[in-house]
Amino acid sequence: MSSFSEKHTITALVEDRPGVLNRISSMFRRRGYNISSLAVGQSETSGLSRMTFVVQGDTKTVEMVAKNLNKLVEVIKVLDISDENAVSRELALIRVNSDVSNRGEIMQIVDIFRAKIVDVSKDTLMVEVTGDEDKVDSLVDLLATFGVHEVMRTGTVAMSRGVSFESLSGPEN
Amino acid sequence: MIKKGSQIVCESLLREGCDVVFGIPGGAILPLYQTLPEYPELRHILVRHEQGASLAADAYARITGKPGVAFATSGPGATNLVTGIASAQMDSVPLVIVTGQVNSWTLGTDAFQETDITGITLPITKHNFLVMDARDIADTIKEAFYIANSGRPGPVLVDIPRDAFNQQVDYSDEPSIDLPGYSPSTKGNNRQIKRAAKLIAQAEKPVIIAGHGIIISKAYDELRQLAEKAQIPVITTLLGISCFPEDHVLWTGWPGMHGMAYSSLALDEADLIIALGMRFDDRITGNPQKFAVNSRKIHIDIDPSEIGKNISVDVPIVGDVKEILLELNPIIEESAHPEWLKRIDQLKIEHPSLKLPQTDKLLARQVIKDISEITDGQATLVTGVGQHQMWAAQHYRFKKLCSFLTSGGSGTMGYEVPAAMGAQVADPDATVWSICGDGGFQMTMSELATIVENRLPVKFAILNNGFLGMVRQWQEIFFESSYVSTGYSGNPDFVKLAEAYGIKGIRVTDKTQVKPAITEAMDHDGPVLIDFIVEQEDNVYPMIPSGMTVNEIIEENLDQKVTS
Numbered sequence: 230m231s232s233f234s235e236k237h238t239i240t241a242l243v244e245d246r247p248g249v250l251n252r253i254s255s256m257f258r259r260r261g262y263n264i265s266s267l268a269v270g271q272s273e274t275s276g277l278s279r280m281t282f283v284v285q286g287d288t289k290t291v292e293m294v295a296k297n298l299n300k301l302v303e304v305i306k307v308l309d310i311s312d313e314n315a316v317s318r319e320l321a322l323i324r325v326n327s328d329v330s331n332r333g334e335i336m337q338i339v340d341i342f343r344a345k346i347v348d349v350s351k352d353t354l355m356v357e358v359t360g361d362e363d364k365v366d367s368l369v370d371l372l373a374t375f376g377v378h379e380v381m382r383t384g385t386v387a388m389s390r391g392v393s394f395e396s397l398s399g400p401e402n
Numbered sequence: 403m404i405k406k407g408s409q410i411v412c413e414s415l416l417r418e419g420c421d422v423v424f425g426i427p428g429g430a431i432l433p434l435y436q437t438l439p440e441y442p443e444l445r446h447i448l449v450r451h452e453q454g455a456s457l458a459a460d461a462y463a464r465i466t467g468k469p470g471v472a473f474a475t476s477g478p479g480a481t482n483l484v485t486g487i488a489s490a491q492m493d494s495v496p497l498v499i500v501t502g503q504v505n506s507w508t509l510g511t512d513a514f515q516e517t518d519i520t521g522i523t524l525p526i527t528k529h530n531f532l533v534m535d536a537r538d539i540a541d542t543i544k545e546a547f548y549i550a551n552s553g554r555p556g557p558v559l560v561d562i563p564r565d566a567f568n569q570q571v572d573y574s575d576e577p578s579i580d581l582p583g584y585s586p587s588t589k590g591n592n593r594q595i596k597r598a599a600k601l602i603a604q605a606e607k608p609v610i611i612a613g614h615g616i617i618i619s620k621a622y623d624e625l626r627q628l629a630e631k632a633q634i635p636v637i638t639t640l641l642g643i644s645c646f647p648e649d650h651v652l653w654t655g656w657p658g659m660h661g662m663a664y665s666s667l668a669l670d671e672a673d674l675i676i677a678l679g680m681r682f683d684d685r686i687t688g689n690p691q692k693f694a695v696n697s698r699k700i701h702i703d704i705d706p707s708e709i710g711k712n713i714s715v716d717v718p719i720v721g722d723v724k725e726i727l728l729e730l731n732p733i734i735e736e737s738a739h740p741e742w743l744k745r746i747d748q749l750k751i752e753h754p755s756l757k758l759p760q761t762d763k764l765l766a767r768q769v770i771k772d773i774s775e776i777t778d779g780q781a782t783l784v785t786g787v788g789q790h791q792m793w794a795a796q797h798y799r800f801k802k803l804c805s806f807l808t809s810g811g812s813g814t815m816g817y818e819v820p821a822a823m824g825a826q827v828a829d830p831d832a833t834v835w836s837i838c839g840d841g842g843f844q845m846t847m848s849e850l851a852t853i854v855e856n857r858l859p860v861k862f863a864i865l866n867n868g869f870l871g872m873v874r875q876w877q878e879i880f881f882e883s884s885y886v887s888t889g890y891s892g893n894p895d896f897v898k899l900a901e902a903y904g905i906k907g908i909r910v911t912d913k914t915q916v917k918p919a920i921t922e923a924m925d926h927d928g929p930v931l932i933d934f935i936v937e938q939e940d941n942v943y944p945m946i947p948s949g950m951t952v953n954e955i956i957e958e959n960l961d962q963k964v965t966s
Contacts, residue, residue, distance in 0.1 A: 244583060248532075252524060259525050289710065296707035302529040302549060305583040 236265060237284050237291040237311040238387045244303040245271070245278045252301055253280070262286065262294050266319070266362075266384035277305065281317075281386045283362070310389045317387035320359045322347070323369060326376035327354040335375060342368045353378060361385070405573040407536030407566045408437035411500060412444055414543035414577065420471045420498075421445060422462060422827055424455035428475025429515060431502025433567035435473075447827065447856060450848035452479050454820035456486020456557075457846070460495045461784065461807050461824030465832075467620070469496040469550040469558075470824065476503050477515030480561075481522065485814055488526040490557040492811030493641060494614060496550035497557035498543070506534055506563040520561050528556030536569035540577035548579055553586025554705040555618060586704065588722035590729060598676075598700045598717045599733045605674035605698075607742045608634045609654070611686075614641035615679010615703060615723045617804050622646070624727035625678065632737045635746050637665045639680045641810040644800040648779065654746055655755070658686040660792040663753035663944045666952040668746055669694045677701045679723040682712040683811065684949075692951045702726050755944050756796055759960050764913045766790055766865040766936040770797040772916045773835055773863065776924065781805065781833040782825050786818035786842030789871035792942045794837045805832075816845030819862075823849055826858040833861070833924070840866040840893055850903040853929050861923045862931040864896055867938045875941045879956075900931035908932045 243249050250269065257264055265283040272279040284294050291309060298307045327335050332354070339346055339356055342364065348355035358368050362385055369380055405413070411434055415423070422445045427435040438446055449455045452474045459470025470490075474483050480501040490497045504513040520530045529549050531542050539562065546558040602608060616625050625646060629636045635654040636646045640661075646653055655662035657669050669675060675697045680686075682701075687693040690712050701708075701715040702723050709718040719726055758767055770793050773781070779801035785791040785808045800806055807825055809817040822836035843864055853860055874888040897907030906926050910919045910933070923930035943958035 248520065248524075251521070255525050293707065293711065300705070300707055302581060302584045 235285070235287065237286065237309060238315065238317060238385065239282045239284055239291070239295060239298070240308050240310060240387060241280045241282070241298055241304055242272060242306040243278050243280060244305065245276050246303060249278070249303045252303065253298065256297055256301065257294075260293070260297060262290065266382075268319070268384035268386045270386070281384070283385050308389075310387055313389040315387050315389040317361050317385050318359050319362060319365055319383050319385045320357070321365045321369070321380060321382040323356045323358065323372055323380050324353050324378040325356060325372045326352060326378065328352060331375055335372065338368070338371055344368060403572065403574050404570050406433070406437065407539055407562065407569045407571070408434040409440065410536060410539045410571075410573050411543065411562070411567070412437055412441040413573075414540050415471060416441065416443060417577070418543065418547040419468055422447060423471045423473055424449050424458045424462070424824070425473030426452055426455065426475070426479060427473075428479045428502065430476035430504055430564045431473060431479070431500075431567075432475075433564060434500070434502065434562075446473075447852060449820065449852050451846065452482030453485050453816070454823070454846055454849040454852065456483040456497065456499065457489065457814070457817055457820035458824030458827070458849070459497050459499075460486055460490045460493075461821035462828040463490075463495050463497060464617075464807055465782070465804065465825050465828035467618075469498045469547055472497065472499050474499070474501050475515065476501060476519070477517045479515075480517055480519040484522065484526065487523055487557045487559065489809050489812040489814040489817065491526045491528065493809065494555050494618060495557070496555035498546045498550050499557060499559040501559060501561045502567070503532070503561045503563040505565045507565070509563065520559065523559050526557070527559050530559040530561065532561045533566060534563065536566045536571045539566065540573065541580070544577040545579050545581055549581070549584060587720065588704065588725050590702070590719040590721035590726035592729070594717055594719045595726060595729050596733065598719060598730060601674055601698055601700060601717060602632055602634075602676065603735045603737070606739065607672045607745075608632065608674040608676060608739070609668050609672040609697075610634050610636045610676045610678060611639065611657070611669065611680055612636055612642045612645050612678045613639040613680025614810075616642060616645035618679065619722050619724040621679070621724035621727055622803050624724055624731060626650075627731050628676075628727055628734065631731065632734055633739050633743065634676065635668060635743065637668060639683070639686060639810075640795060640808065642680060643795055644802065644804055644806040647801050647803070648799045649801055656795065658683075659688070659946050659948070660796070660942050660944065661686075662755040662796070663952075663955055663957055664746070664749035664755065666944075666946065666955065667749050667753065670696065670952045671745070672697045675699045677703075677715075678727075679703060681705075681708040684712070687712060688946050688951050689949050753944075753957065754960075755957070757960060759958070762913060763937045764911065764916070764934065765940055766867065766934070767793045767797050767940070768913060769863060769865060769916055769934050769936065770794050770837065773920055774798040776917065776920045777833055777835070781835045782807065782829065783835050783837060784808070784818055784822040784825055785837045786839045787813045787815045788839045788842065788873075789867075789875065789940075789942050790837050790839045790865040792872075793865070815839070815842035818842055819846040819849045822860045822862070823853050823856075823858055826860050827856070834859075836860055836862045838862055838864045839871060840864055840868065840890060840896075841870045843896075844893075847899070850900070850905060850929075854904050858929060859927065860929050862900075862929070864931065864933050865936050866893070866896065866933055867936050867940070868893060869938060872942070874939070878939070878941070879945075879947075896931060896933040906930045909935065911935045
């Protein structure tokens, strides 16, 4: 059994109705599951949203998370794509201290991360970065030496690459 | 055809086969109530507290197999239902609850008697709905019934604002179900069923543990066939009691915290556990790491999230237990297991968990034994929660199928009064005995009025020990007999109380009066309440303390006199 700190990525296709997010978060809270990040947005089908959860826990916990998500009437399909060849991305906006003396240095770091400067003021820069969680973490860490004011992250969204994946929603778990 | 929302509610309920509604009117739901006279086929039972409505509906559902239906108004009416809804959710009982809500344009403004009941009941319902438009009522109620009574059953709440009841809409289309995320599978996986058959063939010491699922899916015959064909002892869970006749030679009691020692030991010694429609509750397993470690396990349940939750299993089969047994039974081999059955008999002799101590005192257990004898195990028994519940489950020998109603998962005290009412409404010809604690009885005794009003001949046996008995027992064992807040010194005179309601009341203080009183109650045409003044500090044994194992079981020392 894998360690507790392991992160798993689960996606769920859900009905886009009032209260759905509440039901899902209530289930996580009640069962004591740990969500590291949660991202929600419209899916390719109108009326349906897709959620990406990054969940901490061992394999058994994640299996129970998937089963309990599946139990919710408004959840249509649940996939555990942790072990899949998947692309995962999040977007972050980072406001970092910056003046004339270090602006160049920060811009170099931003370039290396293929990030963008999207706003400049006298004392700060706003950096936009996309990438997987580790990449965003690294950039935030590096910029921390200059003083990070504010970080806004979307949470991870993920999609498996063009291969088939196994559904967790089958009856024979 | 133009109809009002309230009419659509009634017609939708009738369409789903509902014939009885338990409830209390109030402002927000009044438009629905004012429509009821147009639908005389819909019998409304006016309870005295909404908790009585949800608990009565629970019992009604368990007996009939149809969802129990309850109405309540917004705010306090709806919140009073909550305990019954939570109970039904824990015990997989189908309910459809219709609550009135404040007018839609005042929602969210803290209007008079506004409560977010869908928010409140979100974690204790299988699903719930807020219907803002009368055009959605018919579909929603159809969906509510479907969700409540398919897959693993559970309560569904439908909250309807007052104006939607009055809204006039076109009601011509057949209602339809649109639930893309809900499709419970009932058919078991073939490969796993074959693996199960193989394990059963290999087992030398197999045990069946049969749960509430057998009753819900009415798999009584299939369970019996499996047990008889392979000669496997049958243990039930608490909620599985009465899914298998207890005069059957293979019946082996029920295990766990207060179950028969021989049942717990049989589970521990078994080399194969066949778990049918049950969920390895902590009251059964004790310490899950040390539970039944000598056995392989086949777990059949309709809820995938119950499989592997508390106990790891070797063969998981998700589906309806009846459908699965219909597939499994033909492919299992006939076998005998004489050695194992002999061992079970020996365990029963070495651990006579159901034997009563010799005493002249009036023991609550004696009352149950006598009711069992006089009714020949053919009554429907409804209990509250605590010592009397455990004694009822231990000492009544259930011979009638689906005849034991108790709040198992949630442990809802006060279940005994409204649930007995619901059971009698569901089956007017049944002999219904409500086994009450003096504590629980006082939580819901207001329903006595409903029982009288509806001429329900329920027989109440209050096992009156003047204590919250089970809590007192824990205080005795775990807190050095420090009886904090468990003594009921101010109990009313229950006989006078019964008489105040127009119910025949009998008091029994002596062991010799028990049987005559029970017979008198049975002969009386109408409800009867017997106040049995029983031994105050009697304990329920065997007892496996919480989180322990069968090795730590405490059994009664029958040589010792009962404490006084």
